[in-house]
Amino acid sequence: MDLGFDSLTVFYGLVAVAAILGVEAVYLLFSNTQDYRTGVNRRLELSRKEPDRERVLVKLRRERGLGAGEGGVAALAWFRRLVVQSGIRVSAPRAAAQILLVGIGLFGASVYGSGSLALAAAVAGAGMAVVPLFALVTLRKRRQAAFAAKFPDAIDIIVRSLRAGHPVPVAVSMVGRELPDPVGSEFGMAADEITYGADIETALRALQDRVGQEDLTLFVTSVAIQSTTGGNLSQTLDNLSKVIRERFKMRRKIRGLSAEGRASAMILNLTPFAVFVMINLVSPSFYGDVWDYPSAPYVLGGALSWMFVGNLVMRRMVNFKI
Numbered sequence: 211m212d213l214g215f216d217s218l219t220v221f222y223g224l225v226a227v228a229a230i231l232g233v234e235a236v237y238l239l240f241s242n243t244q245d246y247r248t249g250v251n252r253r254l255e256l257s258r259k260e261p262d263r264e265r266v267l268v269k270l271r272r273e274r275g276l277g278a279g280e281g282g283v284a285a286l287a288w289f290r291r292l293v294v295q296s297g298i299r300v301s302a303p304r305a306a307a308q309i310l311l312v313g314i315g316l317f318g319a320s321v322y323g324s325g326s327l328a329l330a331a332a333v334a335g336a337g338m339a340v341v342p343l344f345a346l347v348t349l350r351k352r353r354q355a356a357f358a359a360k361f362p363d364a365i366d367i368i369v370r371s372l373r374a375g376h377p378v379p380v381a382v383s384m385v386g387r388e389l390p391d392p393v394g395s396e397f398g399m400a401a402d403e404i405t406y407g408a409d410i411e412t413a414l415r416a417l418q419d420r421v422g423q424e425d426l427t428l429f430v431t432s433v434a435i436q437s438t439t440g441g442n443l444s445q446t447l448d449n450l451s452k453v454i455r456e457r458f459k460m461r462r463k464i465r466g467l468s469a470e471g472r473a474s475a476m477i478l479n480l481t482p483f484a485v486f487v488m489i490n491l492v493s494p495s496f497y498g499d500v501w502d503y504p505s506a507p508y509v510l511g512g513a514l515s516w517m518f519v520g521n522l523v524m525r526r527m528v529n530f531k532i
Contacts, residue, residue: 357426
């Protein structure tokens with residue numbers, strides 16, 4: 211039976227697939243020959259180029275905005291904490307240029323859409339304030355989720371190291387060598403701070419401030435209590451690791467059970483806009499005849515406000531705190 215395939219086309223397609231697989235094989239061959247330890251996290255990557263651990267620590271702190279003048283203005287402490295916990299390594303001039311580009315883009319789009327310079331300036335100003343904050347909050351949430359996923363492994367490494375007879379600073383430094391970012395570099399910075407004079411509790415409190423993940427508070431408190439009153443720290447941390455893993459599993463189960471609600475919310479959000487675009491394509495005059503009515507902006511604003519309220523209700527229905 212003739213399926214209508216040209217043999218020459220099939221041959222060229224197979225050659226293209228073979229070429230892609232060959233390139234991938236060469237890439238994997240050479241990438242696997244690299245030293246794995248230097249690619250684990252940012253701290254080890256810098257350590258390969260700079261053997262002085264103190265300079266590596268200083269550079270990491272500068273990348274995170276933790277250099278001189280760390281105190282800053284008290285009113286902006288929350289913003290500075292947000293920047294540190296987001297983990298970005300963008301310099302101030304580059305960040306300012308990116309924010310300026312966002313403002314210029316919003317200004318141009320607003321002028322094109324409305325024709326009003328005052329409205330465009332207001333939209334650009336609001337966008338230059340809101341968009342960076344939204345990006346920082348999103349990056350912080352993503353980074354804290356990545357930290358939470360690897361944090362039980364970090365505790366397990368510390369527990370095994372303590373049971374082998376190592377002190378806590380050595381166990382913390384082992385996490386910095388073995389785990390990827392963000393856990394590896396954060397624990398590595400804590401280990402370096404302990405090496406250069408900070409006590410264990412101070413270094414771990416600084417680690418907690420840099421990350422801001424809720425489970426980290428339990429770990430820091432456990433180590434702080436053990437350092438002052440004594441006790442079986444390995445057993446305490448082992449139990450803590452099990453509790454964190456169970457909480458993580460419960461969150462995943464809840465996320466799976468609420469997947470239908472999130473999908474419904476997404477469909478309900480997209481449907482009005484999809485219908486609006488389709489009606490405009492089929493019959494442009496359907497909405498075009500009412501845009502000039504004085505009540506049109508109020509009706510549109512009311513509809514968007516009700517959508518916002520509905521989104522808040524649906525978000526409360528599918529989000530649970532564990």
